[in-house]
Amino acid sequence: MLRASRRRCLAAALAPASALAAALLSSLARCSLLEPGDRVASALSPYFGTKTRYEDVNPGLLAGPEAPWRDPELLDGTCTPVQLVALIRHGTRYPTAKQIRKLRQLHGLLRARGPGGGGAGSAGGRDLGAALADWPLWYADWMDGQLVEKGRQDMRQLALRLASLFPALFSRENYGRLRLITSSKHRCVDSGSAFLQGLWQHYHPGVPPPDVAGEEAEPKNMECGPPKVNDKLMRFFDHCKKFVTEVEKNATALYHVEAFKTGPEMQNILQKVAATLHVPVNNLSADLIQVAFFTCSFDLAIKGVKSPWCDVFDIDDAKVLEYLNDLKQYWKRGYGYAINSRSSCTLFQDIFQHLDKAVKQKQRSQPVSSPVILQFGHAETLLPLLSLMGYFKDKEPLTAYNYKEQMHRKFRSGHIVPYASNLIFVLYHCEDAKTPKEEFRVQMLLNEKVLPLAHSQETVSFYEDLKNHYKDILQSCQTSEECELAKVNSTSDEL
Secondary structure (H helix, E strand, O other), X not given: OHHHHHHHHHHHHHHHHHHHHHHHHHHHHHHOOOOOOOOOOOOOHHHOHHHOOHHHHOHHHHOXXXXXXXOOOOOOOOEEEEEEEEEEEOOOEOOOHHHHHHHHHHHHHHHOOOXXXXXXXXXXXXXXXXXXXXXXXXXXXXXXXXXOHHHHHHHHHHHHHHHHHOOOOOOHHHHHHOEEEEOOOHHHHHHHHHHHHHHHHHHOOOOOOHHHHOHHHOOOOOOOOOOEEOHHHHOHHHHOHHHHHHHHOOOOOOHHHHHXXXXXXXXXXXXXXXXXXXXXXXXXXXXXXXXXXXXXXXXXXXXXOOOHHHHHOOHHHXXXXXXXHHHHHHHHOOOOOHHHHHOOHHHHHHHHHHHHHHHHHHHOOOOOOXXXXXXXXXXXXXXXXXXXXXXXXXXXXXXXXXXXXXXOOOOOHHHHOOOOOEEEXXXXXXXXXXXXXXXXXXXXXXXXXEOOOOOOOOOOEEHHHHHHHOHHHHHHOOHXXXXXXXXXXXXXXOO
């Protein structure tokens, strides 16, 4: 029984990873890619938006990615963590098929340049366009947003750090009670599997996972359940008719994004890039410029190399392109429309249902049935939830016309939801409580750093106080009502 359960859990978890790794090796061999060297700190790294590497948000990880770092604001002493609920974005991924097609289009423009543009086969003194034409276009359609090995590493290392930071919660005795929930997307399922691999490494340092080590490697108390797919929680936006109709499929919902593409800041970059690459400006578009910028980020994140695509842009360009990405996230996932965040009420309520259950079990002197709950989703899962909770809200909305005024904005998606970003709720039971209210306390962490409460800037809250602050969301936000389409479609809730 134990062996069959272990096979279902770890074999199913590891098989997709090994298959993709084999495919990647085959792809690398076909493309004769450069070997990735030491980590490259690109000057553009802080501006990659949702394509940002996790270590660029937590620079200390570059030196020791598996070493636990304890935020000094974390509670200790007489307060013991009794439950951890984590919402985790998938790790580093490949570009989507749509992005790859655009890159292929741009690469074709470079290779088709006339003799006056510096052909791809010219010798010394070649221009940047020629270097890019010769740079291996190794991305293939099959990759389509799937998790890369670096993304698995992101998850394994996160598991090691969290297990070291909260050893009692991630104990081997608790492993069988660990709950994994995931989006149906492969990159999220595979992220959950890689996280389990990291836990195996935590429990058995230096011992290969069971698919390599054999049957005897699995201890009797290491039975686990496979990740459970739940798109209604992890991809709530797909199930909200109002969001799909009024934002996702509404041609005018992203007006400010499209207006910024034709605005002076982006047009200046178009002119500059056309001159740099020796291609007609009419052949370029804001979308192609953006995919070129993201290619710099993908090469850096996936292969650890600084490709010539990074040399196309300077810091000022990067700030403009970051703002373009943030505009999209703001209007589609953040504060731009109320339904963006209100559609996440079900997920928020689910988190507090877990916390409520743990509190009641502790009050009855019962063991907490689910000490660790791990939910693997997307940037599009995290951003609406953080907006619902009131985080990273600027005084003025982000628009196509206030780029300079928003240079110091709070809403910077790359600093909030990079690859492998995580929002963690930690419930504590405090022995020194003088009143029942003081017995249970909560802290939140964003990307492993204590996240002060949006309404008070305190680093810890009594559980009852936190529930009271979010009473409207917990009691009055009903997804069936929030997501119901009005008789007349509109986007009148624009800020």
